[in-house]
Amino acid sequence: MECKIKNDMGTIFIAEDVLLKVVGYAALECYGIVAMSSKRAKDGFVEWLGRENLSKGVQLRMVDNQLDVDLFIVVEYGISVAEVCKTIVEVVRYKLESMTGVQVRSVNISVEGIRV
Numbered sequence: 001m002e003c004k005i006k007n008d009m010g011t012i013f014i015a016e017d018v019l020l021k022v023v024g025y026a027a028l029e030c031y032g033i034v035a036m037s038s039k040r041a042k043d044g045f046v047e048w049l050g051r052e053n054l055s056k057g058v059q060l061r062m063v064d065n066q067l068d069v070d071l072f073i074v075v076e077y078g079i080s081v082a083e084v085c086k087t088i089v090e091v092v093r094y095k096l097e098s099m100t101g102v103q104v105r106s107v108n109i110s111v112e113g114i115r116v
Contacts, residue, residue: 026091031087032076038057067104069096073109077116
């Protein structure tokens with residue numbers, strides 16, 4: 001999926017990999033998140049992803065020229081999961097919109113584990 005932004009000077013194409021990395025790095029900046037998780041955690045196997053594989057913990061969908069973001073994360077034990085998720089939503093939305101110009105419709109978070 002490639003993102004296309006049109007303006008009066010032309011068209012900008014942003015590769016999906018760029019968007020995935022922006023989301024991954026923005027999420028990891030947030031306090032309380034320990035790691036990104038692979039989407040296979042529902043099978044009972046949580047694979048923690050390093051910085052080189054952040055895109056595996058993120059899914060993107062384009063709906064009506066707006067972006068839906070799904071994140072799969074592992075949070076730190078003892079931290080308010082609701083507050084961590086609220087912060088992640090705000091930071092990811094801000095970073096994507098300010099860095100790429102893409103409008104974000106929603107940011108959905110699946111907490112796949114807690115690290116003690």
